[in-house]
Amino acid sequence: MSHARDIREPECTDDLAAEQRYVSMLYEKLDELRRHTTERLAETLRQTGGTPQARTERDISTTMHTEKLSQLSAVENGLCFGRLDLDSDERFYIGRLGLFDEDNEYEPLLMDWRAPAARPFYLATAASRDGVVRRRHIRTRRRTVTDFEDEVLDLDSAEQGSHLGLAGEATLLAALDARRTGQMGDIVATIQGEQDRIIRSGMNGVLVVQGGPGTGKTAVALHRAAYLLYTYRQQLTKRGVLVVGPNSTFLRYIGQVLPSLGETGVLLSTVGQLYPGVDATSAESDLTAEIKGRSSMVDVLTAAVRDRQQVPKDYVEVTFDRQPLRIDKRTCSHARTKARRSRKPHNQARKVFLREMFSALALQVADRLGRDLLDQRDIDDIETELREDDGVHKVLDGLWPELSAPKLLDELLSSSERLYTATRKRLDAEERAALLREPGAEWAPSDAPLLDELAELLGEDDEQARREQEQQEREELAYAQGVLHIMEQDEEIIDPERLRVSDVLDAELLADRHRSSNDLTAAERAAGDRTWTFGHVIVDEAQELSAMAWRVLMRRCPSRSMTLVGDISQTGAAAGAESWNEVLHPYVADRWRLEQLTINYRTPGEIMSVASPVLAAMDTDLEPPTSVRTAGVEPTEHEVDELDEELPPLVSEELRTVGDGRMAVLMPSQDLDEVGGAIAKAVPEAVVGTRPDGLDSPVVVLSVNQTKGLEFDSVFVVEPSRIIEESEHGLNDLYVALTRATQRLGVVHTGELPAVLDELGE
Numbered sequence: 161m162s163h164a165r166d167i168r169e170p171e172c173t174d175d176l177a178a179e180q181r182y183v184s185m186l187y188e189k190l191d192e193l194r195r196h197t198t199e200r201l202a203e204t205l206r207q208t209g210g211t212p213q214a215r216t217e218r219d220i221s222t223t224m225h226t227e228k229l230s231q232l233s234a235v236e237n238g239l240c241f242g243r244l245d246l247d248s249d250e251r252f253y254i255g256r257l258g259l260f261d262e263d264n265e266y267e268p269l270l271m272d273w274r275a276p277a278a279r280p281f282y283l284a285t286a287a288s289r290d291g292v293v294r295r296r297h298i299r300t301r302r303r304t305v306t307d308f309e310d311e312v313l314d315l316d317s318a319e320q321g322s323h324l325g326l327a328g329e330a331t332l333l334a335a336l337d338a339r340r341t342g343q344m345g346d347i348v349a350t351i352q353g354e355q356d357r358i359i360r361s362g363m364n365g366v367l368v369v370q371g372g373p374g375t376g377k378t379a380v381a382l383h384r385a386a387y388l389l390y391t392y393r394q395q396l397t398k399r400g401v402l403v404v405g406p407n408s409t410f411l412r413y414i415g416q417v418l419p420s421l422g423e424t425g426v427l428l429s430t431v432g433q434l435y436p437g438v439d440a441t442s443a444e445s446d447l448t449a450e451i452k453g454r455s456s457m458v459d460v461l462t463a464a465v466r467d468r469q470q471v472p473k474d475y476v477e478v479t480f481d482r483q484p485l486r487i488d489k490r491t492c493s494h495a496r497t498k499a500r501r502s503r504k505p506h507n508q509a510r511k512v513f514l515r516e517m518f519s520a521l522a523l524q525v526a527d528r529l530g531r532d533l534l535d536q537r538d539i540d541d542i543e544t545e546l547r548e549d550d551g552v553h554k555v556l557d558g559l560w561p562e563l564s565a566p567k568l569l570d571e572l573l574s575s576s577e578r579l580y581t582a583t584r585k586r587l588d589a590e591e592r593a594a595l596l597r598e599p600g601a602e603w604a605p606s607d608a609p610l611l612d613e614l615a616e617l618l619g620e621d622d623e624q625a626r627r628e629q630e631q632q633e634r635e636e637l638a639y640a641q642g643v644l645h646i647m648e649q650d651e652e653i654i655d656p657e658r659l660r661v662s663d664v665l666d667a668e669l670l671a672d673r674h675r676s677s678n679d680l681t682a683a684e685r686a687a688g689d690r691t692w693t694f695g696h697v698i699v700d701e702a703q704e705l706s707a708m709a710w711r712v713l714m715r716r717c718p719s720r721s722m723t724l725v726g727d728i729s730q731t732g733a734a735a736g737a738e739s740w741n742e743v744l745h746p747y748v749a750d751r752w753r754l755e756q757l758t759i760n761y762r763t764p765g766e767i768m769s770v771a772s773p774v775l776a777a778m779d780t781d782l783e784p785p786t787s788v789r790t791a792g793v794e795p796t797e798h799e800v801d802e803l804d805e806e807l808p809p810l811v812s813e814e815l816r817t818v819g820d821g822r823m824a825v826l827m828p829s830q831d832l833d834e835v836g837g838a839i840a841k842a843v844p845e846a847v848v849g850t851r852p853d854g855l856d857s858p859v860v861v862l863s864v865n866q867t868k869g870l871e872f873d874s875v876f877v878v879e880p881s882r883i884i885e886e887s888e889h890g891l892n893d894l895y896v897a898l899t900r901a902t903q904r905l906g907v908v909h910t911g912e913l914p915a916v917l918d919e920l921g922e
């Protein structure tokens with residue numbers, strides 16, 4: 161039972177008509193705003209520039225109008241979804257953005273859901289009304305009002321209240337019962353009280369949101385991003401917001417939520433994409449990922465870098481100025497010590513090493529020529545010649561090479577000698593063997609944090625970056641000159657009398673325009689810049705991150721303004737977290753706040769009865785979340801002899817029941833190729849693994865760790881015993897798999913069911 165009381169009486173058709181009139185007026189307003197913004201944008205684009213300042217202003221206006229337009233088109237569906245009637249007889253409509261009546265002193269016509277005054281829509285209860293008499297949930301399809309649900313907040317209705325204290329229960333349940341589409345939708349019309357408190361929590365410091373499966377952690381995290389961007393727009397537009405998710409399938413799944421809320425200034429990334437230019441997705445064993453995730457890898461990488469700062473055993477001889485020149489151990493050791501003592505990163509300390517070496521070698525040459533006969537200028541000349549000598553350079557490059565993170569890591573992981581030198585104090589032989597791989601092998605997700613760490617240890621070579629920037633500017637100018645040339649030729653052919661392009665536009669101006677048309681949002685610029693620091697960082701499935709991944713994220717967020725959402729009982733990664741304190745203590749000690757979500761919106765009661773004993777079997781004191789609803793369907797159990805033969809027909813049959821919904825078959829990763837292959841052969845709609853089209857297909861076959869954060873109308877969990885045995889966090893994995901379904905669950909197995917699923921057998 162809800163505390164919602166439907167007060168629609170016979171006059172409700174009038175009410176519906178009245179709401180339709182109001183909502184239609186809002187859409188007219190929206191159309192008008194779109195027209196106006198389109199005109200302004202066209203006007204701005206027509207301006208040719210003039211002074212640099214005018215050009216900058218034009219570019220800013222262009223970006224502003226373009227963003228405004230995409231925001232206005234994003235709010236088309238469900239523009240208005242609520243109404244608040246207050247004690248004061250005032251009435252507010254709540255929606256996806258704010259609309260005002262310019263002709264009437266900017267009276268609010270529609271209040272943005274994030275505005276402080278809209279808050280009672282999510283929080284007011286009969287016991288704590290906050291001036292609200294009635295809350296109305298308005299449901300629309302396209303621009304038509306189809307229905308509404310009223311809650312009258314008085315003590316009478318409080319007595320009938322739902323024990324879970326849900327707001328807009330009928331609207332909420334309708335949203336939860338809807339078929340899944342393969343894309344996560346926003347929940348802006350039905351955010352619940354405990355979620356709202358998290359969404360609107362202040363931006364400073366680290367906020368951890370712990371919640372069991374289906375409690376809306378992902379939804380809350382994304383709505384929080386939208387709320388923070390609205391409330392702290394100035395700060396956050398400049399630095400951007402980073403949202404980190406467990407894999408690219410998940411990012412595709414959540415990709416539409418923020419745009420549907422009109423927010424585009426957010427960078428979505430996996431850990432494997434945090435090092436610019438790399439999309440690390442290659443598979444690796446749990447052991448390898450776990451070792452690479454350890455914080456002691458910092459020492460390993462430091463040792464690997466030092467190993468590349470060599471001195472000769474005795475000496476190396478090169479010919480300089482037709483005479484032999486000895487580059488000896490003592491000189492090199494001295495230069496290396498000086499360079500290391502500079503405490504600069506490797507590539508910058510290299511300059512110190514070279515300076516020391518060239519000056520020592522110049523003196524050596526001067527001695528040979530007779531130093532008494534030379535003055536300082538002569539010695540400087542010798543040094544210049546040494547610097548320009550390829551032979552000398554080659555030797556010094558070998559002793560202290562300039563390194564890039566990808567090159568060093570690749571050379572380290574593909575050489576057993578280098579690995580031994582860097583890890584002998586930290587790893588045993590078996591662990592070392594787990595790290596060894598082929599040269600040039602694809603990067604795995606756990607490599608990205610190592611690349612980032614190495615980039616820190618190596619340092620950027622600014623000179624190189626500057627040279628590249630200058631080169632790029634020269635190329636842009638040459639390109640612009642080329643464009644002008646072609647345009648002029650065309651014009652000459654068409655009309656020699658006409659005003660020529662070059663009369664109004666020179667190449668530099670054109671190049672400049674080309675550059676500024678590359679005007680990127682903070683999120684886009686951040687994606688290509690390893691040293692970018694974000695205004696706020698949100699991590700979903702945060703329990704999966706390794707110690708090394710946390711180091712990268714903390715570097716990206718020196719202000720420590722972060723929201724971390726996750727569930728310790730769902731930790732699957734071998735390098736993942738056992739407790740939030742263990743993760744955060746090294747960075748913020750105990751200065752972090754914890755919020756908990758307790759209501760499960762996804763998994764129906766019948767399925768949670770099967771999943772809860774799995775949680776109870778783990779070494780945790782976490783409670784399972786309370787399901788908000790039942791589905792009216794009991795989970796099923798299917799014992800089979802041959803998976804390859806018997807599973808595909810079961811899947812086909814289930815697909816017929818699911819209709820136009822989505823289904824997933826989840827299994828141990830070791831079975832994915834064979835059993836997945838058999839399903840794909842027999843069920844043409846099936847997609848196996850994390851192909852981009854997987855979420856759009858009626859049925860997808862995934863391993864458990866590929867299913868993190870996702871949900872489906874119906875789920876088959878295959879071989880639960882093997883899921884438990886397959887990894888160190890096997891029970892957690894089974895718990896994740898069992899809690900992915902919104903309606904129906906089937907468990908398919910060959911041998912005995914594990915004891916934790918006794919409930920199912922009964």
Ligand SMILES: Nc1ncnc2c1ncn2[C@@H]1O[C@H](COP(=O)(O)OP(=O)(O)OP(=O)(O)O)[C@@H](O)[C@H]1O
Pocket residue numbers: 332335336345346347350351352355371372373374375376377378379380727730761762868869870871899
């Ligand atoms: N207030 C709400 N109104 C409507 N739907 C909601 C609400 N809260 C959560 N949901 C829905 O419940 C489902 C589960 O939410 P979500 O995926 O955010 O949970 P989660 O805690 O991240 O789950 P997990 O940890 O198991 O991945 C989603 O379909 C989401 O849209």
